[in-house]
Amino acid sequence: MSTDLSMTSYALLGLLALDARTREEGLTGYEIKQRADRxxxxxxTSPAMSQIYTxxxxxxxADLVMSQDAAEGRRRARRFTLSETGLATLEEWLxxxxxxxxxxxKHPVALRLMLGAMASPESTIGVLDDYLEQLSRRREELQQVRALLADRHEARYPARVAQWGLSYFDSEREIAEQLRKDIHDNG
Amino acid sequence: MSTDLSMTSYALLGLLALDARTREEGLTGYEIKQRADRxxxxxxTSPAMSQIYTxxxxxxxADLVMSQDAAEGRRRARRFTLSETGLATLEEWLxxxxxxxxxxxKHPVALRLMLGAMASPESTIGVLDDYLEQLSRRREELQQVRALLADRHEARYPARVAQWGLSYFDSEREIAEQLRKDIHDNG
DNA sequence: TGTAGCATGTAAGCCGTTACATGATTGA
DNA sequence: TCAATCATGTAACGGCTTACATGCTACA
Structure with a gap:
């Protein structure tokens, strides 16, 4: 057991495990990608499709997942489900x-801010503004995910993670605004 | 100009640029690693030594940095300084x-929390506790860096980045404690 | 005298991405 | 009928890590 998988492998096993609680057919690679994106x-990270298939x-x-070719009539598809070994491996990891x-x-904005002295305050403030805008867009996306999970008891852990993400975005907004003001006032 | 470098390349150029404002001799790969670690x-990320040299x-x-072998008497060393092209490239990037x-x-704790329903509340709380402990250790390290930069006007941008990091750690502590309590109370 | 720190590098290999290629099905 | 979406895969390559190898210098 446990040939030491990469984190991303565990993440995929995790997505399969979550799905297994409400469906039986398993997920296609394509569907896994959608879950990851959401x-x-x-x-x-949401791994590239090609990496998901690989x-x-x-x-x-490694017999951690089982694949099953699509039932006839339907479009060609392999559906993956957790095997018992896979479940055990995941539980052991947990x-x-x-x-x-x-x-x-890896924070590209912070990296630039480090070198702010080499640029004009205006351009640094511009970078922060772009960041703030992206942040609020991302926050809204996550907020919608959060809303879908709310009050569903079986989904309380994913909901907590979403909450975590929202809290992160809020904290980023706050500090970015503070620093923006600081740069504006003091150069 | 600008053959599209990796972010990490720009980061290294940035460290050289910051250093150039107070010293003239440039930095060795070893010293760059120390700055990155700090x-x-x-x-x-703080790249591996081997990657820094590569x-x-x-x-x-690419003539973005100049290397100069150590003066005699001293231990063998190559000191790197930004070239004019390097400086221009960095400024263009900025x-x-x-x-x-x-x-x-990439948040390993959040990843596990997503699957919290598969584990006992106690073990999930344990993971959060470990995380909180690591957080406060890291926070303290960064606090010391921050203290070194404080009130040095030339270092105000790096100080701001440090401030950003501290704010991040604080926010993480807060949400992790909240979630810990939530799990404790509601399973 | 010997250990910790300074200093540089090579080799192998993993993880992950982009680019490319293919084809079926649904619905406007 | 044509575009969007579903669905799967291969090839090439970049970035980064670990492991390994080497040797000097300061200092306890």
Whole structure:
């Protein structure tokens, strides 16, 4: 058990596990991508389609997922479900606390801000404004996801994660506005 | 000009640019790594030593940095400084607002929380507690960096970035505590 | 005298992306 | 009938990490 998968593998197993609670047929690679785009991208990444298929092949090879070709009449499709080994692997992973739980953050705006002294205050403020705009757009998207999950007891954990994301966006908005003002006032 | 470098390349150019304002000799790869470990890792990544050397070679090849072998007597070392082209490239990059300014966040704790329903509340709370502990450790480290920069006018932009990081840690602490309580109360 | 820190590099390999290619089905 | 969406895959490559290898210098 547990040939040490990548985080993204566990994430895919997780999406399958979540789905298994409400459906039986499993998910196609395409559908997994949609789920990832809708929620996972906010606190992880949404892997490229090609990677999802590659990853699913690898997981199938390791007997962590089972694939089943589409029923006749329908468009060609492979539907993936968690195997028992897959479920056990996922549960084992969940029970093992992460060695280094600090998130990896790659913040292009902060990177630029570091060099703000090399640019005009106006252009730095412009970058912050762009960021603020993107933030509110993203926040709204996530807010809609959150709304779909609200009050569904089985979805309370995903709802909490969405809440986390909203809180992050709010905090970013606040500090970006503060820094904007600071730069405006003090250069 | 501008053969489209990776973000990390710009980050390295940025570290060289910051250093150039107070020193003339430039930095060794080793010293760049130290700078990156001290500050950059909080909002970007601190690249592996091997990558820094590889990257510096590439930048030197493109005439964006100049390397100079150590003066005699000293231990063998290559010191890197920004070239004029390098400075121009960096300034051009700074003037071009990022196409997609949303940070990439890979949050292993949020990923696990998404699947909290598969584990016991106690174990999920344990993960959050570990996270909170790491957070406060990290916060303290950054606080010290921040303290070093405080009140030095030339360092006001790096100080702002540090401030940003502190605000992020604070926000994370708050939401993690809230969610911890929520899970404790409602499972 | 020996260990920690300074300093540089090569090799192998993983993870993930973009670009490309193919084809079926639905609905306007 | 034509575009959008569903659906799957291959190839090439970039970025970054770990592991490994080497050697000097300061200092306890």
């Amino acid at each position: 929620t996972m991208r906010f606190y992880w 990853e699913l092949d690898r997981l199938a090879e 029970a093992t606390p992460p060695e280094d739980p600090i998130p990896v953050l | 500050t950059m890792r909080f909002y970007w 990257e510096l070679d590439r930048l030197a090849e 003037a071009t607002p990022p196409e997609d300014p949303i940070p990439v966040l």
